[in-house]
Amino acid sequence: MSQSASLLDRLRARQWRITPQRRTVAEVLHGDHVHLSADEVFAAARRRLPEISLATVYNTLNELVAMGEVSEVRAGAGVTRYDPNVHIRHHHLVCTGCGAIFDVRPEGITGLRLTGPDRHGYSVDEIDVVFRGRCPSCAPSPPARSLA
Amino acid sequence: MSQSASLLDRLRARQWRITPQRRTVAEVLHGDHVHLSADEVFAAARRRLPEISLATVYNTLNELVAMGEVSEVRAGAGVTRYDPNVHIRHHHLVCTGCGAIFDVRPEGITGLRLTGPDRHGYSVDEIDVVFRGRCPSCAPSPPARSLA
DNA sequence: TTCCATGCAAAGTGTTTGCAATAAT
DNA sequence: ATTATTGCAAACACTTTGCATGGAA
Numbered sequence: 001m002s003q004s005a006s007l008l009d010r011l012r013a014r015q016w017r018i019t020p021q022r023r024t025v026a027e028v029l030h031g032d033h034v035h036l037s038a039d040e041v042f043a044a045a046r047r048r049l050p051e052i053s054l055a056t057v058y059n060t061l062n063e064l065v066a067m068g069e070v071s072e073v074r075a076g077a078g079v080t081r082y083d084p085n086v087h088i089r090h091h092h093l094v095c096t097g098c099g100a101i102f103d104v105r106p107e108g109i110t111g112l113r114l115t116g117p118d119r120h121g122y123s124v125d126e127i128d129v130v131f132r133g134r135c136p137s138c139a140p141s142p143p144a145r146s147l148a
Numbered sequence: 149m150s151q152s153a154s155l156l157d158r159l160r161a162r163q164w165r166i167t168p169q170r171r172t173v174a175e176v177l178h179g180d181h182v183h184l185s186a187d188e189v190f191a192a193a194r195r196r197l198p199e200i201s202l203a204t205v206y207n208t209l210n211e212l213v214a215m216g217e218v219s220e221v222r223a224g225a226g227v228t229r230y231d232p233n234v235h236i237r238h239h240h241l242v243c244t245g246c247g248a249i250f251d252v253r254p255e256g257i258t259g260l261r262l263t264g265p266d267r268h269g270y271s272v273d274e275i276d277v278v279f280r281g282r283c284p285s286c287a288p289s290p291p292a293r294s295l296a
Numbered sequence: 297t298t299c300c301a302t303g304c305a306a307a308g309t310g311t312t313t314g315c316a317a318t319a320a321t
Numbered sequence: 322a323t324t325a326t327t328g329c330a331a332a333c334a335c336t337t338t339g340c341a342t343g344g345a346a
Contacts, residue, residue, distance in 0.1 A: 017320060019326065038310080053328045058311060074222045078310070078336085093262065093270055104266040108259025114241065114279060118252045122241055124281035131262055133272035165345065167301060186335080201303045206336060208301095228335090302343075312333070319326075 006030055007084050010069060024049045025060045029084040035073055035092075035101040037081050075099055091129040097138025104131065154178055155232050158217055172197045173208045177232040183221055183240075183249040185229050223247055223278075239277040245286025252279065 005013070008026040012018065028044040029036070036044070042057045061082055064070040073081045075094050081101065090103040112127060153161070156174040160166065176192040177184070184192070190205045209230055212218040221229045223242050229249065238251040260275060 017325065019320070021327070051328080055312080055329075056327060059326085062312090074224075077220065077222070077228060080310085093266070093268060093272070095270065096273070102266075102268050102270075104262055104268075106260055106262050106266065108256065108261060111256030111259050112254055112277070113256060114252055114254050118241070118250075118254065120241060120250050120252075121284040122243065122250075122279070122281040123287075124241070124279050125244070126280045128276075128278040128280065129260065130276040130278075131270070131272050132274045132276065133270040136269040139271075165300070167345070169302070199303085203304075203337080204302055210337090298346090300343105300345080302341105304340095304342105306338085308337070309335080310333100311335105313331085315329095317327085317329105319324105321323090321325095 007064075007069060014067065016067075020049055021045075021052050021056045022060050024052060025057060025064075029064075029070060029082065032085050032088075033103055034085070035075075035081040035083050037079065041082065073101065075101060091131070093131045093133070095135035095138055096132050097134050100135050106131070155212075155217060162215065164215075168197055169193075169200050169204045170208050172200060173205060173212075177212075177218060177230065180233050180236070181251055182233070183223075183229040183231050185227060189230065221249065223249060239279070241279045241281070243283035243286055244280050245282050248283050254279070 006026075007029055008018075008023060011022070011026055016022070024045045025041060027048070028041050038054075038058055038061060041061065042052070042054050045052050045057060061070065064084075065072055065082070069084070069086060071083045071086050073083050073092055075081055075092075076096070076099065079099065083103075085103060088103075090105050091109070093102040093104045094100070106129060109127075109129065112129075114122075114124060154174075155177055156166075156171060159170070159174055164170070172193045173189060175196070176189050186202075186206055186209060189209065190200070190202050193200050193205060209218065212232075213220055213230070217232070217234060219231050219234050221231050221240060223229055223240075224244075224247065227247065231251075233251060236251075236253075238253050239257070241250040241252045242248070254277060257275075257277065260277075262270075262272060
């Protein structure tokens with residue numbers, strides 16, 4: 001269930017320059033079911049290290065993503081969240097009401113693939129699957145947008 | 149291959165108030181493999197109707213999405229594209245190099261589902277699948293981000 | 297004639313960047 | 322001592338909004 005080494009340990013192993021700010025961000029991102037937005041990471045980090053700046057949080061998150069230690073999850077329009085669980089292959093279940101996210105390991109995922117013509121000559125590196133629906137709290141069904 | 153009725157026809161059927169601006173946006177969005185950003189829609193619309201404003205393009209796109217006649221495709225960081233092909237179920241193949249998008253109908257998609265515990269009590273309304281890779285032009289492989 | 301859509305420009309988001317001061321190795 | 326990181330604030334890209342004008346039905 002848990003990662004073999006903490007994010008921080010993995011960063012040390014990479015000989016990444018550890019600063020109080022980077023360490024704090026890494027600590028905030030510790031866990032298997034964490035999906036925080038940059039602002040949330042900033043808020044949480046600030047509680048432990050009041051002088052940290054938002055720019056540093058963004059810089060750090062971008063570096064973690066570039067290193068492949070954290071992945072970005074696009075939950076919806078303009079909503080980017082950061083997921084430190086990059087070691088266990090998984091996908092996401094997103095609530096269209098409140099934005100809550102769960103990691104999931106769907107059935108049938110192994111059969112997914114693009115056949116010849118549909119590959120369009122691409123080399124496929126990854127497959128992102130996002131299940132969208134309503135969580136128990138936002139229950140009923142979509143807020144029935146009125147239209148036309 | 150083609151939609152039974154054009155987007156514009158569908159809008160008329162909905163008794164949507166047709167203005168030159170809305171008609172132009174609908175015309176720009178005509179087709180099965182169209183994935184334009186708001187800016188691109190604006191640029192194309194402007195060629196036909198120079199006095200159209202970007203705000204109107206955004207308003208119109210948002211209304212089309214709310215009506216369910218166009219869907220938003222989140223290709224990557226901050227890139228929202230609009231896809232008028234909402235009648236034929238399909239997914240997307242995105243090039244991580246140039247951002248090119250293709251509609252695809254992957255094999256094995258029907259077996260995809262969340263079993264009990266993984267459903268977390270959600271009612272699942274849709275499943276988005278995005279294949280990411282490199283198109284023939286951006287060929288090789290990822291630009292190998294340097295790190296640590 | 298009534299009501300709604302438009303255009304404009306200003307205001308909002310969320311994110312990135314330049315640069316001098318500062319800290320990690 | 323060297324070199325990279327930080328914080329700040331300004332700059333950015335994208336999107337939304339308020340309001341008076343103009344156009345669709």
